[in-house]
Amino acid sequence: MKTQLMAELLAILLISRPLLTVFHELGHAIPAILMTRERATIFLGSYGDTDKSFRLAFGKLEIWIKYNLFKWKGGLCVPHASNISINKKIIYTLTGPLASLLIAIISCYIAFAYKLKDFLSFLFLVFLLLSIFDFLKNIIPSNQSIMLHDGKIGHNDGTSLVRLFRHKKYPKQYFDAIALYNNKQYTEAASVFDTILSSGLKDQDTYRWAIYCHLLIKNYRKAKNYFDEFRKRFQMNSEDYSNLGLIYSHYENHEKAMKLYGISLKLNPMNSYSLNNQGYTLNILEKYEEAITFFDRALEIDKSFAYSYNNRGFSKIKLGRIEEGLHDLNQSFELDPYNPYYFRNLGIYYQERGEYQKALELFLKSKSLDNYTHDIDTLIAEVKKYLSQKAY
Structure with missing residues (x-):
């Protein structure tokens, strides 16, 4: 029974x-x-x-x-x-x-x-x-x-x-700014959110929107200032720690950035952005094998994460597994054909193969898409120097 x-x-x-x-x-x-x-x-x-x-x-x-x-x-x-x-x-x-x-x-x-x-x-x-x-x-x-x-x-x-x-009480400007953000007009959206915050509407959602906008236009100083205010008023979540880590990565304080990504992942082990950013930081520190484990985890969570394919491809190229790396780069390109880091990393692939003219063209393409692509000026200078010496 x-x-x-x-x-x-x-x-x-x-x-x-x-x-x-x-x-x-x-x-x-x-x-x-x-x-x-x-x-x-x-x-x-x-x-x-x-x-x-x-x-x-x-x-x-x-x-x-x-x-x-x-x-x-x-x-x-x-x-x-x-x-x-x-x-x-x-x-x-x-x-x-x-x-x-x-x-x-x-x-x-x-x-x-x-x-x-x-x-x-x-x-x-x-x-x-x-x-x-x-x-x-x-x-x-x-x-x-x-x-x-x-x-x-x-x-x-x-x-x-x-x-x-709570949002019903917000001014029309707030929703205008979100519309600008959705239309990828990040500079204009950032300006409106700045105005809203300066007018006294200092709630956590407005701070977060302002931070997102300033990160996207690479105004890291402004984003950091907002984070300093935000942390005094509100509790940080996994995404907040991930974005703050990105700011410290920009300032090359990699130890602090890694600590913040770690906190982010403790709060949410499924945060694919923190996993990707942690792996990216390890790439900068030339710890490529360790970096790949983070990209693998990010791609287990989100198989359409172009940045992780791109970054993992770079890791494999630097480890000498250049054809495996090229495969990852190609997958990244299929998902996001306008990523400047794809062209930078593809340039590194051709540089490893000794095809310096092709590498230079790709580095210049990367720089044209984003003038702030990491180490792009150094890579361009190195390839130009090699080509000029070869000409003699």
Whole structure:
């Protein structure tokens, strides 16, 4: 009898948890699609991982489902529309938990209104309890962040709603700046965020946007100043430590940078950017074998991470495995054909092969894309010196 009860309970749990995740994520996705008229993707059993999953598509709804139910880790909804209004975000964020609450109400009605067989009655009672638990777990704001598959930080619905209601009080400038950022007008966006901060709206989201913008335009001094203010007011997360490490990497304080990347990875071991940056720093320190282990880990998390292919290719070239390195560089180029470090590292590949004219052309291409590419002036000078000596 006990064995049968345990088997029934296990079967109910295997049925209930995935179904509740499906209803919850559809509760986000369907309103998002209806309001924006754009696509939405939901992940069932993961926080954005498509590996070991199968894909379904129904019109503008895309679904990725983990094969193994025993390895499910919740779910995620990603609307594809850009510049969604705050009110619409509030609605589709709220409808996820409300879907769980609706399931609880329906389960309660079925469990008590109909004379069902013991198994079915037990099933709907478990559905009722799990639905209420799911609703409360998501609607009550939590300080505990969620590690997304791409290394970014997410939050439960309650925390997201609190932040969205706070955003409703922000000036129009704030959303104009985000629009500029989304259009890759980083200099203009940075200027607007600077104005907002100087006007007194010094919340953590505004600081982070300003820091992101200044990092992208390589204004590391300004980004560092904002970080100094930010650390006095707010708690740092994994992405914050990763970005601060990037600043110290720029100033060639590699010991400090490595320490900050380490803290970032303690907070979120899946932060592919910190893994990549740690490996990049090890490349600068000429610890190429050790660097490769970090790039490997980053690519396990995100197989489309062009920078890690590029950096791993450089490591392999410096270790004498130049054809393996070229393969990684080619994969990087397929993912991001405008990365200046691809052309720099491909130039190093040809330099190792003794094709200095080809190397020079690639170094110049790299510099034209980004004048601040690491060591690019030194590499150009070395190749020009060799070619001038060869001419004599």
